[in-house]
Amino acid sequence: MTVRRDPDAIVAAWLEEGPDVLPESTRRAIDVTARTTKQARRLSWLLRWATHINGMTLAAAAVVAVAVGGLVVLRPGTDGSGVGGPGSPVPSASASIPASASIPAMTQSFTSEKYGYSVLYPADWRVDPATTLWFPPDWGASGSDMSELDLIAPVAAPGLFRAASALAPDAASVDDWIAEFITMSDIAACNPQRDTLELVVIGGKAGRLRGFCGNSPAAEIEATVVVGSRVYVFTLFSGVTSGAIEADERALFDAFAATITLSPENAQARPSIEPDPS
């Protein structure tokens, strides 16, 4: 006589077997490691500030950042008092942010060892290269892990230029894939079909540009460029409170974009993943 057995109960029992308490020796090893390992550099003021924004996108954070004086440094012929137009509050913090009458000169060069591109950036901006390789569709899934992105940010002002690239899956429509996994504005209306977006040329290749949504918060400009099966993403976070500043932000993005060269052959490949048998 055969007793009927429940496979799910057996699997569950098997899964429950095993240790549930981290050994003290491992805890100690982690403690020692933490005490002897240097942490990565902190990101720009903008990102730290954004930690206090719950449920908002980085772009939304950037909107307010600029409201306190951010990219006004880029506005030709202004001393910063015009941010947001007449009547807009200008917190005193703006006084500590250096003003400039023009787009800063792109004098420094950065070549991404991971993502296959080069870009020039201003002397008073700092590069924080990605420390781990971006594996889509992780892009912005949590909005938290910035270690997968090359980040270029001003040393003493809000703003952030980020970049990365990855291979799109063969079977997918690149536009659909980008729409689903990369352009992830929290505002649905700010995510139009990619093929309806403005055409741009970056590194000699045609791409699409998603600009300001029209209503803040949506303070990012993001271009996606597809070279072969590699998708490049370049984003400028800074912020806007008025149409006039939008133009300045676009000018800054264009200044970055004009210096970009693409070399997909130099991008790091994702480590091989075993085929999904399902």
Added chain:
Amino acid sequence: MRTRLVEQARDGDDVAFSELVDLEGDLCYAIAYRILRDVERAQDAVQQAFLLAWRDLPRLRDPERFGPWLRRLLVNACYEEVRRHRRWSTRIRRLPVDEPSGPDPILSIDDRDALDRAFGRLTPEHRAVFVLHHHTGFSLADIADIVGVPIGTVKSRLHYATRILRAAIVADSQVDSTEARLA
């Protein structure tokens, strides 16, 4: 409190980080063990995940996201462990060890052996989804967030892994009953 600890650790406070290890370490270890089915490799994966967490904490934008972020690091560390030791694990059969929770009477040695073999044939991606769902109890959305794939892929992996493990038990039972008839 946890958020405060994350903020302090992000500012370089290793004591706060140690408290986070106390808070999260057991769960991480339980997950890692069940993905890897090996005590030492699970410890290595946990240590690696916490090392990366410590190193990259300053780049974590939202302290509230520490948990999912840490578990993603952990799962990635487990993937690496699986791949690093795959050749070994296909050749060396792990002997059962006495573990704190002890063997469950519902499980026969043959069950355990069949499940170990079936689980060992799953990819690390399938193992992770299965463990996160059936052992840890995370929702499919949470798992999608942790492993960085769409929910549909999570469902697919979960279905496949569950089917493989069920099949291992059913096949094992059929062998048992055949042997009983022949005896």
